[in-house]
Amino acid sequence: MRVSVAGVELCSPIIAASGTFGYGVEFEDIVSLDRIGAFVTKGLSREPMAGNASPRIIETPAGMMNAIGLQNIGVRAFVAEKMPKLRSMKGVVVIANVFGYAIEDCVEVIQVLNDAPGIAMYELNASCPNTSHGGMVFGTDPDLLYRLAVACRLAAESSSRPLMVKLSPNVTDIGLMAKVSADAGVQAISLVNTFVSLAIDVETRKPRIANFTGGLSGPAIRPIAVRMVYEAANAVGIPVVGMGGIVRAEDVVEFMLAGATAVEVGTASYADPRAVENIANGLRRWCVNHDVARVSELTGAIVR
Numbered sequence: 001m002r003v004s005v006a007g008v009e010l011c012s013p014i015i016a017a018s019g020t021f022g023y024g025v026e027f028e029d030i031v032s033l034d035r036i037g038a039f040v041t042k043g044l045s046r047e048p049m050a051g052n053a054s055p056r057i058i059e060t061p062a063g064m065m066n067a068i069g070l071q072n073i074g075v076r077a078f079v080a081e082k083m084p085k086l087r088s089m090k091g092v093v094v095i096a097n098v099f100g101y102a103i104e105d106c107v108e109v110i111q112v113l114n115d116a117p118g119i120a121m122y123e124l125n126a127s128c129p130n131t132s133h134g135g136m137v138f139g140t141d142p143d144l145l146y147r148l149a150v151a152c153r154l155a156a157e158s159s160s161r162p163l164m165v166k167l168s169p170n171v172t173d174i175g176l177m178a179k180v181s182a183d184a185g186v187q188a189i190s191l192v193n194t195f196v197s198l199a200i201d202v203e204t205r206k207p208r209i210a211n212f213t214g215g216l217s218g219p220a221i222r223p224i225a226v227r228m229v230y231e232a233a234n235a236v237g238i239p240v241v242g243m244g245g246i247v248r249a250e251d252v253v254e255f256m257l258a259g260a261t262a263v264e265v266g267t268a269s270y271a272d273p274r275a276v277e278n279i280a281n282g283l284r285r286w287c288v289n290h291d292v293a294r295v296s297e298l299t300g301a302i303v304r
């Protein structure tokens, strides 16, 4: 079941996705964290953030919409309050998710994390608006994405930790965004983040999410995500971590056949907090039943 993502060894290709697994410590009694490949922290910013007003999560057919607003305790509190506990938990691989509203903010978050032992890798959330320059979302503009990725890759180099860029799916050409990230020298990419969406209550005629729009996730997005992972994997030579609506082992296999080296599981944890561990166990059984000796054989093995 072992896979390697940018030199980081994982005991399983299943990773718990950012924003759906807290800071890891909350799941200590629910999931055997050393039985899954890794977990990604909630997005970490330079300063603490309170997030958006409620309602900020709703259920949709085959998925959910959220506009949490990147609520988090801030990178310094994460290092001081959460990392000591995470370091004491044996066999847990921690991936720190990083975001900011300016390139310098992201760089500062990485610099603070660089001094904290026990982090295996960084995942840079490129779905944030660059509020210091007109509000364009980093991951939707190739030049902006390139500059962000280069700056963060350089910042991460002083700790020798790999940087994975998490791409926004709200673009026309995901292959281009993948290539821009690889050209910036980052060690891996992950995708997809949520799709911008709108739900309206027809009785009140108001948006169902206080923020107006939200991000759609869950099984409803899976075929789009699989297509995007396929296109991204074909555009670059670096590892691709795929996600979007994974709820069972077969979904993992689908993403791997499309070109993913590993996968992340997000919304499924809202339906069943043990989902990541159950999917990891199910994947092992699937491989045994299908004479797959090494799960890594599946990566890119789609038959066309």
Ligand SMILES: Cc1cc2nc3c(=O)[nH]c(=O)nc-3n(C[C@H](O)[C@H](O)[C@H](O)COP(=O)(O)O)c2cc1C
Pocket: 017, 018, 019, 020, 042, 043, 064, 066, 068, 070, 097, 125, 166, 192, 193, 194, 216, 217, 218, 219, 221, 243, 244, 245, 246, 264, 265, 266, 267, 268
């Ligand atoms: C409630 C919620 C909060 C999220 N917060 C973050 C976040 O802080 N940073 C991030 O990069 N992605 C965040 N995501 C996106 C997920 O990590 C994942 O990319 C997306 O939900 C698609 O995977 P899924 O269909 O398995 O949930 C969040 C998703 C949800 C549902």
